Amino acid sequence: MIERTIEDIAKFCNGEMNSRAEDMKTAIVKGVSIDTRTIEAGNIFIPFRGENADGHHFIKMAFEKGAGLTLSEQPLESSEHPVIYVDDGLQALQDIAREYLKIVNPKVIAVTGSNGKTTTKDMMECILSPHFKVQKTLGNFNNEIGMPLTILQLNKDTEISILEMGMDRIGDINFLSKMAEPDVAVITSVGESHIEMLGSRENIAKAKYEIVDYLKDDGTFIYSKDYPLLDALADKETAYAIKTAGIKAGNQFAISNVSEDDKGTHFTFKETAFHIPQLGVHNALNASLAVLAAETLGVSLESAQNSLQHLKVTSMRMERIKHESGALIVNDAYNASKASMISAVDTVGRMAHTNKILVLADILELGSYKQELHEDVAHFINEETYQFTKIYTFGDGAKYIHDALMVGEKEHASSIEELRDKVSEHFKEDTVILLKGSRGMAVERVIDDI
Secondary structure: OOEEEHHHHHHHOOOEEOHHHHHOOOOEEEOEEOOOOOOOOOOEEOOOEOOOOEHHHHHHHHHHOOOOEEEEOOOOOOOOOOEEEOOOHHHHHHHHHHHHHHHHOOEEEEEEOOOOHHHHHHHHHHHHOOOOOEEEOOOOOOOOOHHHHHHOOOOOOOOEEEEEOOOOOOOHHHHHHHHHOOOEEEEOOOOOOOHHHHOOHHHHHHHHHHHHOOOOOOOEEEEOOOOHHHHHHOOOOOOOEEEEEEOOOOOOEEEEEEEEEOOEEEEEEOOEEEEEOOOOHHHHHHHHHHHHHHHHOOOOHHHHHHHHOOOOOOOOOOEEEEOOOOOEEEEEOOOOOHHHHHHHHHHHHOOOOOEEEEEEEOOOOOHHHHHHHHHHHHHHHHHOOOOOOEEEEEOOOHHHHHHHOOOOOEEEEOOHHHHHHHHHOOOOOOEEEEEEOOHHHOHHHHHOOO
C-alpha cells in the first residue's frame, strides 16, 4: 500500500498543510481509508460529503482510531493533528492515486465489459502470478472511488496491476482510462447491462470502447469480434496493437472444440488444448482473452494452459457446488444480463444430467426494456430443444419469462421461502440446478442453509 511522507501527499493532491502537518511533514503515512469503521493505524483519512452523511463529522474519530493524517474540504478548529486542506476530497483521492501509480510503475491491464470482467480478471491473475508480482481489483472496487483505492493498495514492488473498470454512463470509462493509462486494454463483452442509463446497446459499446482512450501507443487492445457493435467501432489503424479472439469467423484467433462436463470446460485455442474448472462457452472466451493479455507480457501458451487448470474465480460466477444428495448446483447469482442468463441456460441445457432445473430471477436496471429482454430469455428457451425438468422464476421481471415460456413445467414463486421449498425437492442424484439473477435479487438465498 502507499507509504509516503505527509509532504508528498500534499504535493500529490495540491493541498495546503496546516501547521501541525508542516511540523510533521517528513512523517510517513500509509494506506488510505474513507470509512472510520475500517481505518488502520497510520492511514490517510479522506472524508466525503454524501447525501446522507458528511465524513468530516468523523475526522475526530479517525484520529482516535489511529489515523496519521486527514484531508479536509473545510477549516477544522483543532490544530493538534496533521491536516491537508483540499478543494475536493474525491479529486484529491484520484490525484494521489494517479501520482502513486506513476511511482510504482507497474504494467497496467485494464478490463471492462458488460459481463465477464471479474472472471477474466481472475483468469489473468491465475496465468500471470507464477511469473510476476500481481495485484488486482478486489471485489467491485471499479469506479471513480473504488479504482483509486485499489491503486493505493498496490505494493511498491507490484509488477502488474489488473484494474477492473465499471461504468454507469458515457464518460466513466474514459475517466478511469485516463487515470490508469493502461498497457493492455481488454473488453470482454457488450451486453445490456446499464441499458436503462445508456439507452441502447450501441451506446453501451461506445462507453466500453472508451477504455482505449488513454491506452499507451505501444500497448495492446484485446477484444472479440463476436460482438459486432464493438467491432464496428474499433479503429483498425492505431499506434497500439490489436488482437481479437472468439468463436465466430473473422477473429484473429479462433476458439474451437468447446465441450463441457462436470469437471469444467474444454476448448482449443491457438492449436492448444485448454481446460478450465468453470462451466460455460463464455468462459472459454474469457480465458482466451486472458491468455492473449498474458502473452503480450511474455507468458507462454504452455504456462497459461497449466495455470488455468487450477483456476479459482470469485464466488457465484458459474460456481459449482455439489450437494450431499448428489445434485450439482451451478451458482451464477452474482449478477445477470440477458446475454449472461442465456449463456448460463445454454450451458446447463447441454449438460448430460437427467434432471435439469432452472431458477431464474430478475435482470435489473433494464428500464423500459424490462419486458422485452426478459421475454427474449424465454424465446431462447422456447426455440432450443433442451429438456428442462422444471423452470422456476422469481421477481417481477422474471414473471415475463414465466409468461412467455411455451413449456408446461414452469412455476413462478412469490417469495424466496417458497422458491427455496420448491427447489429443495430436486436435491437428488443426476440433477443440475442453475441459480441465475441480478445481484439485487440475491437468489443464492435458495441454498443458504445447505
